[in-house]
Amino acid sequence: MKYRLWSALLFIVACSPKSEPGDTDSQTGTETAGATQGSTGEASVTMGHSQTSASPSEPLTTTVGQTVTTFPTSDGTTLVPVTEGSITDPSDTHSSTVTTDVISTSLIPETTDFTTGIFCNDPPAQPQNSSCTDASGCGCESGKCFVVPALGGFCGECLGDDDCPDGGCTVINPVAGVGSKCNLGKAGDGCESDAACTDPTASDCSPVLEVPGIITVATCGECKTDLDCPPQAPHCTPDYDIPDFSGQKKCEPADSLPQNAGCDFDGTGNQACASGFCGEANIMGLLKLGICGQCNSDADCPVNQKCSDPLVDLDMGLLIGSVCQ
Structure with missing residues (x-):
């Protein structure tokens, strides 16, 4: 996220009225600001006037308006981002004037929507498949950023099956x-529940790839x-689709799966x-x-041979089964 650095310095030079000889009441000639701090860290400040006499004068009027927005700084001070102008006390016959010069300061993201005040961690209106980080x-x-912890996020069409009226939601493919x-x-389409599966021959929604958490x-x-499979094909077996980061489970006969095929290592994969x-x-x-x-x-290998580990080539999208060598 890029930021614009706004730097500001507020200077106020006030000319206090001089006391006339013999006056019983004297004015301090100071202007005060009363601030109310909001929950967002911004404050609304109204410029006013204070006196030591028993009859305080009317509030000060300013050429830039009565109420301005302020921004708190890290050192505890508050900056008032008004433009150059003057503040005049209409009740003071010696009419003091305050001149302000402002250069604002704050770190504000480039993607801040100043109309709504909403901050976004990503550039706006990115198309499908663009990288994103803000889950909002x-x-x-599309208004949907599918974020996966540790893998990142991409702009997409859905966050879940509820966003898809005709089927289910296929999750992001972080590899591609x-x-x-x-x-x-349909068969191999992403889902969250059986309700999203419309093909009678592929009506079971089941995990095929999983990184816990x-x-x-x-x-x-x-x-x-395996209980969902018929006797002639008793082994429920994952058929992996590595390039698409997907796959589906199929019922397979015993002893039918060739070298490098997917299998259920936690179940009856050896038999399949x-x-x-x-x-x-x-x-x-x-x-x-x-x-x-x-x-x-x-x-499991002949004498003097070792069993290699099975591998997955993510670049080529290939499964590589173990071999004796």
Whole structure:
């Protein structure tokens, strides 16, 4: 966020009236400012006049108006951003005049809306897929900034299924830098609940990618667990779509998944992989995926060979299963 630096210095030079000899009442010739501090840190100040006599004169009038807005500074003082002008006491026959010169001071964000007083951390009216940080959506043309902790945010069409009347909300793709989108609730489309899934063959909304406490990618698929699958395809298996940061769960037959295919490492993935080995790939200690490979440990390999770790190539969007080498 860029800021403009406004610097201000307020000087007030007052000419006090001289006391006439023999006068029983004398004036101090000073002007005071009474301020009321608001909850926002701004104050409204009305210029006035004080006397020591028992009959105080009328309040001072100014050429710039009775009430001005002030800005508090870090040292506890208050700056009055009035323009150059004069303050005249109409009741004083010796008419004192105060001249003010102002250069304002404050750090105000460039994206401050001075009409509404709303501050925004992002540039205004950014298009779809633009980077954003303010979850209020004030910087997005759509009014929606989908923010993911530690990964950032992007301007998009939705924050949840409620924003999408015809289906669900597909969350952002932080890998490709793509914002959230509304969908029609088809197989592989993003969702928050089964209600967003409109395809009878993919009516179960289930997490397929998850970084605990950060982001959960849930999509419409064929199953949530093995119990949702038929006997001929008993294994509920994640079919990952790395480039789109998505995927869906499908029911797969036993021993059917080839090398480098996604599998359920927490469930019956070993039985679904043709090799009999579903290994766990760990991405930066955050995201864990199951991948069919040749082994799960060195013991699964021929003598003098070691089992490599399964990997995910985020640049190429590829799953790489373990191999004996």
